[in-house]
Amino acid sequence: LDFITIQNEVEQLLQYRELTPRLEEALGKFSRRDSAEVIQPVRTTVPLQKHSGFLGVMPTYMENDGVLCTKFVCFYKREEGSTLPATKATVMLLDPEYGNVKAVMDGEVITGMRTAAVSAISAKLLMRPEAEVLTILGSGLQALSHYNVFTEMFSFKEIRVWSRTRQSAEGFCRSVSGPVTVCASVEEAVRGADAIVTVTRCTEPVLFGQWVKPGAHVAAVGACRPNWRELDDVLMKEAVVYTDSREGAMAESGDIILSGAEVFAELGDVINGVKPAHRDKTTVFKSLGMGVEDAVSAQLVFDQWKAKASLP
Numbered sequence: 025l026d027f028i029t030i031q032n033e034v035e036q037l038l039q040y041r042e043l044t045p046r047l048e049e050a051l052g053k054f055s056r057r058d059s060a061e062v063i064q065p066v067r068t069t070v071p072l073q074k075h076s077g078f079l080g081v082m083p084t085y086m087e088n089d090g091v092l093c094t095k096f097v098c099f100y101k102r103e104e105g106s107t108l109p110a111t112k113a114t115v116m117l118l119d120p121e122y123g124n125v126k127a128v129m130d131g132e133v134i135t136g137m138r139t140a141a142v143s144a145i146s147a148k149l150l151m152r153p154e155a156e157v158l159t160i161l162g163s164g165l166q167a168l169s170h171y172n173v174f175t176e177m178f179s180f181k182e183i184r185v186w187s188r189t190r191q192s193a194e195g196f197c198r199s200v201s202g203p204v205t206v207c208a209s210v211e212e213a214v215r216g217a218d219a220i221v222t223v224t225r226c227t228e229p230v231l232f233g234q235w236v237k238p239g240a241h242v243a244a245v246g247a248c249r250p251n252w253r254e255l256d257d258v259l260m261k262e263a264v265v266y267t268d269s270r271e272g273a274m275a276e277s278g279d280i281i282l283s284g285a286e287v288f289a290e291l292g293d294v295i296n297g298v299k300p301a302h303r304d305k306t307t308v309f310k311s312l313g314m315g316v317e318d319a320v321s322a323q324l325v326f327d328q329w330k331a332k333a334s335l336p
């Protein structure tokens with residue numbers, strides 16, 4: 025087997041049931057900073073000024089697992105009302121011994137699913153167990169993948185969505201399998217919510233601490249540039265802040281850098297039992313996205329593809 029391209033099949037091959045435990049294990053490995061387990065530098069970002077975007081290159085090597093992977097992801101600050109996607113990604117698996125490419129995969133489903141699954145892991149660790157109300161801010165690709173995994177893993181009594189236009193929020197409701205309440209404002213959507221997922225492309229704060237219920241858990245997924253924001257200073261300073269990678273957060277998260285908030289722990293530290301999960305307090309998980317998440321996802325797709333094709 026030399027080189028394969030897996031495009032539309034990714035959706036059929038990747039299931040949260042198998043993916044989520046692998047991601048949890050990978051987050052723990054990353055936070056141990058053992059180079060035999062994971063080598064993953066902060067992503068290299070090249071500005072695409074003419075197109076208001078960035079190319080992110082995200083290499084990862086997992087020596088013990090024999091996984092070498094890189095993702096190329098372009099992400100854009102789109103014009104108001106643009107229907108073009110915010111991100112476009114390709115994932116490449118390589119053979120660590122010979123350096124040849126083993127597989128090239130479409131990165132859209134991988135990025136959608138692994139990001140949502142990591143947010144769900146943050147909720148599993150940091151959200152109050154009696155949580156009843158989930159709010160999703162944004163109605164794009166990540167909103168959908170977050171809806172899918174959060175409803176698979178938890179039983180919320182109410183799910184709310186807010187988007188910039190009522191039309192896009194209603195479109196989101198039609199695309200999902202269960203009831204969702206469309207809210208006219210962010211404040212209406214988040215008041216009283218136990219879990220809040222922010223998956224917008226905004227570059228200024230959209231979620232304000234004064235509206236957030238004490239003890240709520242926020243998974244903040246957008247705003248992945250050092251001068252972009254989704255959350256305000258009040259929320260960042262009042263909450264206990266967790267992230268995927270400290271180095272990534274200090275290089276890329278406007279919400280952390282510009283608010284001056286302290287990062288309490290990585291999710292992997294909680295998984296490894298070296299830092300506590302403050303479920304009783306308001307918590308923010310600031311997600312930037314990591315190469316190791318793409319690497320384990322791509323390896324899972326590859327293994328499933330080989331099993332389906334009955335290859336050794």
Ligand SMILES: NC(=O)C1=CN([C@@H]2O[C@H](COP(=O)(O)OP(=O)(O)OC[C@H]3O[C@@H](n4cnc5c(N)ncnc54)[C@H](O)[C@@H]3O)[C@@H](O)[C@H]2O)C=CC1
Nearest residue numbers: 110162163164165166223224225226245246247311312313
């Ligand atoms: N942390 C991570 O690992 C990852 C983060 N992302 C980020 O997540 C965010 C969402 O990604 P997708 O769902 O793929 O994008 P998308 O383009 O499919 O959806 C974006 C949503 O944000 C809304 N939006 C756009 N501009 C806005 C504004 N100024 N204020 C409020 N809402 C606005 C849109 O109406 C849409 O509902 C993006 O910021 C993207 O860069 C994406 C992939 C991975």
Ligand SMILES: O=C([O-])C1=[NH+]CCC1
Nearest residue numbers: 097099248312313314
């Ligand atoms: O990890 C990822 O793929 C991304 N993070 C921000 C935009 C894309």
